[in-house]
Amino acid sequence: MITLFSLFLLVLLVITAVAVVQTRNLFAAVMLLSIFSLLLAANFLLLDAADVALTEAAIGAGISTVLFLGALSLTGEREAPRKGPRLLYLVAVIAATAVVIYATFDKPAFGDPQAPVQTHVAPWYLEKTPEYIDIPNVVTAILGAYRGYDTLGEVFVVFTAGIGVLFLLASGPGSGSKRRGSRLTEVGQVTGLRHYLVPRVVGRLLVPFIILFGLYVQFHGEYGPGGGFQAGAFVAAGIVLYSLLEGEKKALDIIPRKVLMGMVCGGALLYSAVGVLGMLMGGNFLDYSVLLDNPVAAQQVGIILIELGVGLTVTGVLLSIYHAFAARGRA
């Protein structure tokens, strides 16, 4: 039964993806991409990846839709028909698909417990996590402790991307052609969506719960699915929704740009600081076990601290990017 359901989901995924590429209306394409992300999240859940499903739902279906719409309102919604050798591209892509599908015949069967990927380091993580770190969620343990370096790197990639968007968009208005105002902000700026009954009633109810859920996911990440990345996306989504309802200015009154900048830098610094603190106390960089007398408790404290850093940076970056796009249309 579950196999049938996952087959169904995969087929839907492929259909949605084709529709995204086919449609000339970019607004429709963004909405389809959002549906695609939601289907993908459902698929991840079936594949036992609860943490990943949570992230994909919050980021793919939530934040990324808002960012695409923000960009669309600045660039236009219609896609011009392409002149060119479409048939050639189609043949090339189909040939490449055939090659990749041919390669899948050599892969171990889906779900095979004896596949190389399952027998290498994964059993060690599953076996040793209760002993060394003693938190129920192995994904968080690997993310925060065993592969803390990776995660630090990812946080700095997010940080850099945020700074990059601010460099591109937060500077003065471009000297080029005349620009249309952003519809996202025109609506958001003057009145919000306050005049629209359904978004107002539903949105107002949802905002506090989304943010509360984000905080729950942040601080409960050791026990259930969740952690800083997901929490950051949820909190940012909640505040973006507030900003759409009440206007961008009100959202900026609550969390001004300076505070956002502080979150972006502060989170990354907090993460690095925990690593350096470990060095100062005689361990290796990002070795949490020396932070307290009890190494297992120290690991847990370290994970909570770095997850907090991740959450701060992700919230800050996503909100800064949103505000950068929204402010661009107004300039």
Add this chain to the structure above:
Amino acid sequence: MSALLDLFAYWAFAILLMVGFYAVIAKSNLIKKLMGLSLFQAAVFLLYISMGKVDGGTAPIFQAGVDNALFSNPLPQVLILTAIVVGISTTALGLGIVVRIKEEYGSIEEDEIQKIDQR
């Protein structure tokens, strides 16, 4: 039949990958290209998570009172979890560049931009 079903997740990955790739090479609209890139990326996510799945397994979270549960592989999940967040950041950067291109060139169609460049 069952062997075909086993490989279907990977075929879906191959098709999604190439649908995204088609959008990147065949579409001239820059936003559409970014969407194609997102699809391409999502296909890779699907491949990693599919490989981590173990038959009869469950999410790698220990539960009190449940011993000897069979868990799916947590490692690909960690990699993809962070990759999703990095993916949205890079997409946002790409969108920022597209917005600036629109401001400078007045178009986000690749062939029109090239025409303006050649003048």
